[in-house]
Amino acid sequence: MQAKEAAEKLGISQRMLRHYENAGLLSVGRTVNGYRHYTETDLRRAARIRDFIAIGFSTRELRAMKACLADEGAGPCEGGIERLTEKLTHIDQLQADLDLRRNAVLQRLTALRRDLAVAS
Incomplete structure (x- = not known):
């Protein structure tokens, strides 16, 4: 085709x-x-x-x-199992990094909302 x-x-x-x-x-x-x-x-x-x-x-x-x-x-x-396992480890590391970033943003957002509520 x-x-x-x-x-x-x-x-x-x-x-x-x-x-x-x-x-x-x-x-x-x-x-x-x-x-x-x-x-x-x-x-x-x-x-x-x-x-x-x-x-x-x-x-x-x-x-x-x-x-x-x-x-x-x-x-x-x-090598298929080894390479897939390595990829899964890499994805898990990326996920952990994203979780840390997400939590940092949530903490910043919470602090900003608290500061705005206090200033009002």
């Missing part, structure tokens, strides 16, 4: 498909007239790439996880 149909089927833009290819994550065949031609295998790989990006992986990180993107890597893949 051509890029437009593949993108629609995956729920992403054609530009994203080209980005996956330019990042070295997806290698797509071409028709005789030069158009990209996506196979079902390409679509499954692109869907995995899309899903990993959606949960926070960068294309750089995904290049190190190529085995997890292929059909053979649809199940357990070398």
